[in-house]
Amino acid sequence: MREQLRELVRQALECCYADNSLTPGEIPPYVVEVPSQDGHGDFASNVAMTLARSQKRSPRAVAQALVANLPQGTGILHRVEIAGPGFINFFLQDAAWQVTLSEIEIQGADYGKSNAGEGKKVQVEFVSANPTGPLHIGHGRGAAIGDTLCRLLAATGWDVTREFYYNDAGAQIANLALSVQARCLGIQADDPRWPANGYQGEYIRDVARAYLAGETVEADDRQVTAARDTDDLDAIREFSVASLRREQDQDLTAFDVRFDVYSLESELYSSGRVDRAVKRMVEKNHTYEQDNALWLRTTDFGDDKDRVMRKADGSYTYFVPDVAYHLDKWERGFVRVVNEQGADHHSTVTRVRAGLQALDAGVPLGWPEYVLHQMVTVMRGGEEVKISKRAGSYVTLRDLIDEVGRDATRFFFVMRRPDSQLVFDIDLAKQQTLDNPVYYVQYAHARIKSIFANAAEKGFTPPRFRDAAVARLETPEELALIRLLAAFPETVAGAAAFFEPHRITGYLQELAGLFHGFYNKNRVITEDAALTGARLFLLACVATTLKNGVGMLGISAPESM
RNA sequence: GCGCCCGUAGCUCAGCUGGAUAGAGCAACGGCCUUCUAAGCCGUAGGUCAUAGGUUCGAGUCCUAUCGGGCGUACCA
Structure with missing residues (x-):
């Protein structure tokens, strides 16, 4: 609906240019939006105000010319007015909204989807916790945001790959192995033989017990049987990593989060990708040697100082494998990559992007994209x-x-x-009350289903669109509901485009609120069969939209509560 | 010190990438109800959008500075 109005405005503008009622020129950027204020129409546009300057005329005069050239006979406009400093307010015919309800019926579970992605490949990397302990709250936020982003991107036409990256070889993993080994040997955390900075959590004991018992653990991406040998640190490490990965998988499964691909930092080294990336940066003349270290001139790419790549001891700093990893992502054909991480990793953003530019591999500026969540x-x-x-x-x-x-x-x-x-x-x-926003939203869905059950007992079933007297839907509550239903697809598109899942929760709370308000003020099942049918149909559309909405958050839509 | 994020009602937060009189929920206050789902419903009040400048027809939104909070700022990951 909003798009149709944008198009009408554009046509009016071209008419104005054609008949010289406005000085011909560019099509300016303009918006058609739902006004915040009741009484300002169903939609409003600022186009006249953005044109006023270049036209050297008052916004209202520009608006006059535009309104005079609006296409006639489209059957959707009831009236148009010029208001305030030069807004053009559009009042739609009630019937125009009926199209929305028809669309919801036709699209069903697909209502809300669109195709901005056009099937292009996007990869979302999230969680990416190292296997040194259970997932904590911060990982949880990352998992929820990352998974929701995946669902939103898929809903807007992207071919999404979910990826989990972790380190199974570094210093922290060595520390993990030593900690498990110590527990295997019965060494306590207060013992002088306890490894420095060892992991003290209870879960370390569990891993040690399982190792000694010779258990087999199976994670999503690996399977290991315990060797039981307390001297074999490599075996302990393998087993510990697999154990903690399995723990994480179980937590993620309970959270209904799954991944398509697991990537290992160790493989970046063993496959030679790290060395290749470094060699290439050297060849491209973006590096220099100083103080026995190899530096990347990240200041060429917007960093505030250059960064060490290879330390005096020959090992690489942490961002180097990250650059190699992202080159790999690029070579795998992802036109977009989104990294969801905690904000404590924000310092990597500039370095990874700088490294990719230094590779001169055709990676666009600003690739990859980052979503950094706060504490x-x-x-x-x-x-x-x-x-x-x-x-x-x-x-x-x-x-x-x-x-x-x-x-x-x-x-x-x-x-x-x-x-x-x-x-x-x-x-x-x-809380199991309406104060709880989740309960509030889910209950709206369950309440509709309950009304349907009640209606069925009285011989009513929600009709098809063609059999529903939708013209009978005319109370303010009903019209507000329909208007909000119509805004669902663009809300999803916006949430996906800006990586802002909270727009969906906000939308659902608003939709549930309108529904509860409607319910409290209007009876659905009455003697008036036509009106009852129309309202049941409307509620079916609300239920569909609620269900699709919570589905994009990975949340269920209960039939009863 | 430097960089990034944040600062909106007593509290938790929105504000659709510069638009019209800044919104919602909770808490507070006042009333109603016992009717398809159940302590629910309606209404009232509550603001110098951290502060000070700037940009322009127009700023919570953009720019600069300051204050306050968080996170980074190692040849740690």
């Missing part, structure tokens, strides 16, 4: 739940899922802009 604070009983990884006791993702449920956890994690810090109120998330 999560967990509140219970009005107090902050302290997270202490060192002590080995902290709120894990699994704890949260077990306590408040998958749906509520996911909803809360994506409810805020990734950019802003998030307060996770456990008490609110658990």
